[in-house]
Amino acid sequence: MSSAPTAPAVPTAAARHPTRGKPVPLLVVGIVLFLGSELMFFGSLFGMYFTLRAQNNPGWVPEDIGVDAFRLVFTTILVLSSFTMQHAVSRLQTGDQAGMRRWIWISFVMGVVFLAGQTYEWTTLPFRIHTDSYGSAFYTMTGFHGLHVLAGLLLMLVILGRAVRGAYTPHEHAGVEVATYYWHFVDVVWVGLFTVLFVVR
DSSP states (O other): OOOOOOOOOOOOHHHHOTTOOOOOOHHHHHHHHHHHHHHHHHHHHHHHHHHHHHTSOGGGSOTTOSOOHHHHHHHHHHHHHHHHHHHHHHHHHTTOHHHHHHHHHHHHHHHHHHHHHHHHHHHHSSOOTTTSHHHHHHHHHHHHHHHHHHHHHHHHHHHHHHHHTTOOOSSOOHHHHHHHHHHHHHHHHHHHHHIIIIIOO
């Protein structure tokens, strides 16, 4: 005696979408769009610099503008702070809240040291923003970058304040990711500025 045919199994929602993952937080999408607009802003500053350079003679760059130990040290500090900031995210993802805060504080101090070095250079250079076209370009480009560094430092303080109140977990840390992406952007922009202003003469 033959058995009755069985009805085909109806796939469940999970079976229909086995690879559906967690959606990207809107905060992360927002920072990506914001950094895209910031990239265009700094791109226009680089365009301004090269336009002015093309319109001036080869002696346009002052003699004391170049790669030296002072600028290399502070540039290295800023670049390394990007790695410490990323390590803070790694600590949080493993549930090490104290480690995350500690590495953000280290990144904060490194950013402050860099900004202090920039401030010292701004006050000791033999030219000012109104001296000539080079001074205008130099102070405009480094000044806007300095403002972005300051904004990143303030963002770190906000992250640290929220972390004390338990705002972040290994699974909910979009705010820390956003701050890290922003800090990486600040570092990459400075590498570009350093190359253009001090290496390419």
